[in-house]
Amino acid sequence: MAAEKKQSGRVGLCTLGGTTLLQSELELLDDGAWLNDNIISFYFEYLVRDVVAGGDGDGDGDGDGLPVVFLPPATVFLMTAVPDPSMLAPSFEPLGLGKAKQIVIAVNDKTSLTDHIGGSHWSLLVYSAEDRTYRHYDSAGGCNAAAAADIAAVVDFFVTYNADPPVSNEASFVADRNTPQQRNGYDCGVYLLHFAHCIAAGEPVTARPDRLVAMRLHVRSVIDAIAAEQRE
16 A cells, blocks of 8 residues: 555656646546646646647747747736836736747636635637737636736836837737637636647647547646656
8 A cells, every 4th residue: 555655656647847746736627626836837838838839848839930838827827916016017928929939828717816726717819920819728718817808018118128129019809709618617727728828839729629538647747758758
């Protein structure tokens, strides 16, 4: 029994990029559980490493311009938590938001700075530099529309900050009306990850409904594979 617990702990603890996943968080991948920000951040790291740019790990696409940039929940919350985003602008310049072709943004409706746990819904926001559009993919209709619009305005500040050449045209905000809809109150994070995977792979979010159905198992298999890599 002790050996089994030790082995389980090794499988459940792994690190990718700046995100460390804990054994206890694997339970969030069980059906009926609500995904937390750490699971989402970990999967974003996986998409950058193994899906964007054919899995070369640098996220640089085909070399024409800069990458798809992923903004995990903690980064987005930090961006929106300060009253004056210019205070943080120098810190976020290394992300290269102003040069990115696309920015994939985790959206949560949490607003409290003091509550450790907060928010009731996940959705995905994707910025396209080509047409200066923030497109919102919400699996619960327009539940996160207000939060997404607020986040888009803040992210766009960082996109245009010290841009060279300067960005003169206004960005637009669009709610994607073809977004697949969840049928329960707990799968919003699963849908977010599916949408992000589609964007990373250059697919429409309506693609691969088979993957959406099995998304929890897919994420678990990704974690198990990465944990196995790190045990070798």
